[in-house]
Amino acid sequence: GENVEQHPSTLSVQEGDSAVIKCTYSDSASNYFPWYKQELGKRPQLIIDIRSNVGEKKDQRIAVTLNKTAKHFSLHITETQPEDSAVYFCAARGYGGSQGNLIFGKGTKLSVKP
């Protein structure tokens, strides 16, 4: 089945700097890659997602890139702000049957220092 590795587990940046979180997946049939943000004590919420027919997607200060050949995808946050501090989870979804479920990485705790 699918396996998702996420790095780094913790990331600390200064306000205004960029942050990059990387994930690799094992199943070449995976076709959907969402990113969730979880603030302390809250539920995970989708912030951006990308499908396998797209190489990059942007939404204001956040962007996701996908390299299908290398089977990795990354979250980029530019001009970080203190409110970006949270745990970020990547996930991958296969195709068909139970492979349609999301498999999550173990998360990255991002701290943005003012």
Next chain:
Amino acid sequence: DAEITQSPRHKITETGRQVTLACHQTWNHNNMFWYRQDLGHGLRLIHYSYGVQDTNKGEVSDGYSVSRSNTEDLPLTLESAASSQTSVYFCASSQDVGRGEQFFGPGTRLTVL
């Protein structure tokens, strides 16, 4: 507004007791999921359902069961609670597998003493 809710939000129980966590969604989503979240492990799938009367085991299903008698609810039962089941439990739902996006409930913090 449509939403997904969980109850209770906090629960303390003793080893060996049966516990049921409720999950209710008003989006009329076909798919519902239960995850547990533990430090260092991220979100791990316990059970999932693609529709009424459909239930399936996930990655960490031992000691848990679910039933799906209607579209809105997927209760999670711990048959005989163990200290290893102390965790935060999240329910999620999605319209269909093809769309992918899952919407999460607020979570239930369960402590087994």
